[in-house]
Amino acid sequence: MYKTKPTMTGGCQCGAVRYALFEAPESSICHCRMCQKAIGAPFAAFCKVTSACFVWTLGEPASFQSSSAAERHFCHVCGTPLTFRYLDGDAIKVATATLDDPASVPPTKNYGTESRVPWIDLIAPGRLPDTSTTDSASRTIVSYQHPGHDAPDA
Ligand SMILES: [Zn+2]
Numbered sequence: 001m002y003k004t005k006p007t008m009t010g011g012c013q014c015g016a017v018r019y020a021l022f023e024a025p026e027s028s029i030c031h032c033r034m035c036q037k038a039i040g041a042p043f044a045a046f047c048k049v050t051s052a053c054f055v056w057t058l059g060e061p062a063s064f065q066s067s068s069a070a071e072r073h074f075c076h077v078c079g080t081p082l083t084f085r086y087l088d089g090d091a092i093k094v095a096t097a098t099l100d101d102p103a104s105v106p107p108t109k110n111y112g113t114e115s116r117v118p119w120i121d122l123i124a125p126g127r128l129p130d131t132s133t134t135d136s137a138s139r140t141i142v143s144y145q146h147p148g149h150d151a152p153d154a
């Protein structure tokens, strides 16, 4: 469908909305209060590419204009937050955790640090008791989460 192979792909939890990036993104964290709310987490991790290097490959996301300057896309089926972009900008940021391989894009900058939660250091390895998902599973769980990689012909 696309002439060049994407640099990275990603999508929402249910798989209704998928996207592709066509350049190496700039990875950052935003601690601002608006990103905290929009992502539903103590901070947001984003990967920025130019608008020309971003494409929706499956589904139509819903959007919310969170200020006079910006909008955020999300999946209307499962609610996963997907993007942030300035309305007058030439770039789009995808939520890093929605990439198929978020571990490959460590952040290089912090933004919105005035709202950084004061306990952020506590989540570093070794600071709190660690429990893995398999350690804590008390029953068999069947995942309905999209497996995360585009089908060969998608
Ligand atoms: Zn979804």
Ligand SMILES: [Zn+2]
Binding pocket: 030, 031, 032, 033, 034, 035, 036, 044, 111, 112
């Ligand atoms: Zn922010």
